[in-house]
Amino acid sequence: MNIQTEKWNNFLIIHLEGRIDGLTSTGFQRKVDQLTAEGHLKLILDFSRVIFMSSAGLRVIIQITRSLRPIGGEVILMTLPDQVRELFRVSGMEPFLKVVSGLEAIMPQSTSGPGEAISSRLDFGEFAVDWMALTGKTGQLLLLGDPDKLASSAYPEGDCHRVKPSEFRFGAGLAALGDDYNDFSNLFGETVVTDHHFFSFPAVTRPGVDYAFYTAEADHPFNFLYGFGFPGDFSGVFRFDFTGESPDLGQLLKAAATVASSSVFGVVMLGVSQGLQWMHLKKVPVLENQPPSGNIFAEDIFHAWMNFSPEREELNKTIITTGLVSRDPELIPERVRSFIPEKGGMHLHGIVFENGLLSRDIRDFETELARVARDFRAEKVVHLLPSSRLKSGFIGIINLDLH
C-alpha cells in the first residue's frame, strides 16, 4: 500500500492507497505512530483509493482512535468504499467512528494552535518555549531529614520521617511506603510524589518485580530518610516541543528560572525523553549498611552502592519529574542548601514510564499529569542529572516560601 500526507487546516490528511491487510497493516501502524509522535493528533484518513481493508486494518484504526482520544486528538474517516464501510458495520464499530464523505463535511477549527490565545512565546536564543502564566500562590517548602547523612550511609531508624499522603502533593526524596519500619527498612529508594501518588524504586541489588509502585490515595504514610515536598499551585506552565537536538535540563531550567520569583523554586515536569542520564542507589543508606570506610562514594565500593547510566539512555519514554531548582546558588538559604547538590543547582527525581502519547495543549498539563500517573506503567524512579534531555513536554513552576 502507499501512504501520502497533506496538511489541511489543523488536520493532517493521510491518503491511503491499495490494500490494507495483514501484510501491510504493520507498515500503516508504524507510519501513523510516527506521525502522532511528531505531534499530528488530528488526522483525516482518506480511503478513496483503498481497494480492500481486512480486519487487521480495522484493528489499527481502532487503536489510533483509542490512543488519540484522551489527548485531544481526533480521527476522521473519509470517502469509505463499500467494502470498508461494510466491515465497520459488521464489526459494530461504526457508532464510535467519525465518518465523512468529503472535506466539506468537516468544520475546520481556527487554524491557530492550541492555547495560543492564552499563551505567549518566550525566546531564549537557542530555543523557544510557550509560556502560560497562572495565578498560583507561593507554596510552603517542606523539608524532611538530613541529606548529608546519605554519603556516609548514616541514617539510624530514628531518622525515618513519616508524612501523611494528604500533606504531600509534589515532592521527592529517599523514601519507602509502609507502616512498620521492619517491613520497609530495606525498601527505601529514589522517590517521586506527584499529585499525592507515591513512586519509589527500592535500593536493592536485584529490585525484583514490584520495584516502582503507585498508590491511589491510600492512607499508608510516606517514610522519608530525607525529602522535600511542596503544594501544587503553579505560577505558570512552560510547554516545549523541540525538533532536532533539545537543550538539556540544565539549560531548560535555567530558562525557567527567569520566570520564577523565589530563589529556590519547585518544578513538576511531564515530557517525552530524548536521552536521560540518571543515578540511583543500590543499597539503602541506613546505619546497618554503613561501609567500613564510611563513604559510599569510595572508589572501590561506589559500584556496589550506585547504579548510573554512563551515557544518555532511554528514548521516547514518558517522564514525570519533580524537584527543586535554585535560581542563584549564592541565594540558597542555609537549611535548603544540603538538599541541592553542589553542582548543577538542581535536585530532580524522575519516574520513567513506558512510552505513550501526550497532549500538546498547554491547558491539558495537569490532566495529563494525572492521566500518566494513573494509566502508564512505571519502569523506574531515578535521580536525574542536568545533562538529561526532554524532547517535548511541560514544566510547571511553583514558587516557594523557603522558611
Added chain:
Amino acid sequence: MTMIEIAGLTKLFNAGSLDEVLALDDVCLEIREHDFLTVIGTNGSGKSTLLNVIAGNIIPDKGIIRIKGKEVTRHPDFKRAKYIARVFQNPFQGTAPDMTIAENLLMAWLRGKHRWPLLSLNRKIKSFFRDQLASLDMDLEKRLENVMGTLSGGQRQAVTLLMAVLQTPDVLLLDEHTAALDPKTAAQVIRLTRKFVEEHHLTAIMVTHSMNQALELGNRTIMMHHGRIIDDISSEEKKKLTIDDFLNKFEDIRKQEKLTPELIGRLKALYC
C-alpha cells in the same frame, strides 16, 4: 550433600602470547546434590571452559575440583566419565555418525564400565533401548538400526541426552545443547532435559544463551563474566527475576568497567 566443589579455579590460555585469555579467574563454586544449575554469561566469559574443566577436557592451571568429595583436578576426561555425562552444543559431537542408534546407545550404556570383547548388543538390550527411545516421543524407536548420521540435529541431540542419562550420571553437563536447533526442536529438547533431570533426580549444570531457559529451568543460576562468577542466584531469588534483571546485571558490569575516580567525583557532586 556437596556434589561438586570447585575452589580457586584458574585457566590461562595462550599464556605469554599476545592473545592471552584468562578464561577462568579464581572461580569458586559449590554444587549440592540435585542442584540444577543454569549458567549464563557473555560470549567468551568462560562458561564452556568451566564445563570442560569439570569434565576434564581441560586441565586447569590452578585450583581444585572435587566430585563427590574426591579430588579429580588432574584426572583425564575419560576417568571422570563414570560421574559425568555430557551433551554438547554441536549435535555432531555427541554421537558417532556412522554407527547405528543401537550401537551409540550401547556405548552410553557402557559408560564408565569395562568394555570386554562380548556381544552384549542382543535382543534383550535392544528392546530396552527401544523403550527408552520411545520416551523421547520422536518416533525413533523404529529406527534402532539406522545410522546416527541419518537423524536430524534435534533428534541427535535428543538421543545424546538419552545417552547421557542411560546410566544415571552423578552430574549432567549441558553446554548450550539447544543453541544449534530451531526454536521448536529446541523447546522439545528442553522439555526432555527437564523431564530427565526430574525423573532421575540429576545434578545438572546447563550453560545456556537463553535468559528464558536460565530463568525457567533449574533451581539456581550463575552468571559469568570475564572468567568470573559475578552472580549466584538462588532458587527463591529466581522466582522474582525477569530477563531484564539479567540484562541489567550485564549492563552493570559494563558500567563498572567504565568507572574512573573522576567520574565518581562528578557523579557524587551531582547527586548530593
Added chain:
Amino acid sequence: MELWIGAVNLGFLYAFMAIGTYITYKLYSFPDITIDGTFTTGAATASILIVNGWNPLTVLPVAFLVGSLAGFITGFIHTRFRIEGLLAGILVMTGLYSVNLHIMGKSNIPLLNDPTFVSLLAFYNPGLNPEFWNFLVLITTIVLFWMVVSLFLRTDFGLTMRSTGNNPVMIAAQGVSVVRNKIFGISLANGLVGISGALIAQYQGFADIGMGIGSIIFSLASVIIGEAILHSRSIFIQVLGVILGSVIFRLAVALALYLGMNPNDLKILTALFVLATLITTQFFRKKHEGRFTRMFHHHARIFRWSFLILFVLLFVFFVVKNRPKKENDAHRPRIGLLLANQSSLMTNTRNGFYDELRKLDYRPGENCEIIELNAEGDIPMNRTMVDHLVSAGVDVLVPVSTASTQAAITKVKEIPVVFATVANPFSIQAGFSDSNHLPNVTGVYGSAPSYELLKLFTMMKHGKQKIGTLYNPAFPNTKVNLADLHKALKSYPQLELSEVSVSGTSEVYQAAQSLAAKGISAFILINDLTVFNALESVIRVSRAQKIPVYSNDAERLQDGVLLVYGYEYYVSGMQAAHLVDRVLKGENPGKIPFERFKITSFGINYDMADQLGVIFPDSIRKAATITFIHNKLNKQPLVLPEDREIQTKTH
C-alpha cells in the same frame, strides 16, 4: 592355472595386512605407514626364528607380538606427543629399517631348506596339486579369520574401537581413553601386518630387508577395492570386502604381468588409484559447500564406479601398449630374462648376454624369443615375475642378480635356470660347490678379486699404509665382497683398513670425507651398489684431498677411479649366453658346473694420475688392459678364452 591360484593365495596372505590397514585407515582414518616396516619385521622375525629351528606356526604369534610392538610405538608417539599420524608412522618405519637389519643380521634370509608352513602343508597334502592344496587350507583359514575379525568388531570392545575412530569426543565422554584405544587398535593392526609378513616370507621362501616397501599403498588399494565392490554398512560384508580386495589386487597384478605389462606402469596405476580414492573420500568427509562437491556427493556411487572403470581402461591401455608380440611358434626356444633393477650392473650383463647370443646365431624374434622383465628394485616383485615367466612357457630362465636368482630357484624346479652376475650362489643355497648344486640350476658368478686389487695397491704404495672403504651393509653382495676384502687383508699386514657403512647414496659424501679425515692413502672400493651409484661423491673427495680411488668395478675407470681391477659384467652376460645355448641344446644344467668370470680387466687412468700427482710404475703400465688417457678410453675387445667345449658347440 598355478599363476592364478598362486595369486589368490598371495591375496589371502596379504589379507591379514589389508585387515590391519582397514583397522587403522577405515576405523581410525589413520593411514599407517608403519606397516611398510612392520611387514618386514614380521618376515624377519619369523625367518630368523625358523632358521634357528622354530616351528613355522609358532613363529606367527611372535611375529604378531613384534608387529604390535612397532604399532604400539607409532600409536604412542602419535597420541602422547600429538605427532601427526603419518609422520609418526614414517618415524617408526624408518627406525624399523635398522631394527629389521639387526633382527636378520644380514639383508636377506633364505628359507629354502627350512620348514615353512608351505612345507608343513605339503607334508599333509593328500595328493592334490600343491598350490591348490595351499588354496584349500588358506581359504579355510581366511574364512575363520573373517568370522573372528567381524565378530570381534561387533563386540563391546570392537564397537568401542569403531566409535573411537568415528567420534573420539563422544567416546571419551563415555569413559573411554581415546589414547589407549587408538594405541591398542594401531598395535593390533600392526600385529596382523606382522603375521602377514611372516606368512609371505615363508610362502616365498625368504625374507628380505626391502620386501615391505609400498605395503601401505598396496593394502590401501585392497581396502579401497573391497569397499568399491561390496559397499555395505554391515561389518561382516566390509571385512569380507577387504579380503576380496586383497585377492583382487593380487589377481590384477598377476593379470598385468601375464599380459606383459611393465611393472613400472603397475605401480603408478596403483598409486593413482589410491590417490584418486583418497581425494574422493576427503570430499566425503568434509562437508564442503559448492556445486561441484554437492553434485559429487550426490552421485557418489556413480563416481566410485566410474573411477573403477577408468582404472580398468587405463590398465588395459598399459597392457596393450606393452604387450609383446606373441607368435605361437612352438619350435622357437623361449628365454625368460629377469633383471632386478636398472643399474649398470644389470644392463651390462644384459648387453653381454644379447650380444653373445647373437654371435651364437640366436636372433630374437626370428629363431628365438626373449621375454625380458625388470623388477625395478622391488624385491617381492621378482617372485611374481618368475611366476609370470613360468606361465609364459619359457624354456630357460635367466635371472640376473642375487635377488632375482633367489626368487627363481625358490619357485622353479622343473625349468632350467641360468643365473648371471651373482656374487655368491652358495649363500642363497643354490648349491654347495661349483659342481654340486640344484639339479635345474647353473650360472655365472664371481665376487670381486679383492686380493689382486690390494696387491696392485701395494705395488703403487710401499710400506705401512692406511686404507679406507665404504659400503652399504644392506646389500647381500656387499657382505660377500667385504668378507673377501677382510680375508685378502690378512696377506697384507702392513695395511690398516678403516671402514664406514652407509645406508643410502646421500650419506656417501660424508662417509668419504670422514675416511679422508682419518688420513687414508687410498679408497679401496668393493662392489657395492649404493657406493657405485654415488661414486661421484667419492671422486670429489678423492680429487680434493688427493686420495686415489681403487675399485673392483672395471666399468667405472673413466669416472675418476685411478685403478680398476675386476670383472666386467658384460662378460657375465656373455658366459650366461653360452650356458643358455648349452641348456637349449639339451644339456642337463645339473651337470654343468657353476662358472666364475673368465676375463678380468685391469685398467689405469692416466688423466687421474696427473691430477693426483701419481706415477704408474712400468710393470703396471704394461699389464693394463684398459687405459684412460686424454679423456679417451682405450680398450681391447672382449673375447672369451676359447673353451674346447664351447668351440665344438659354436655354429
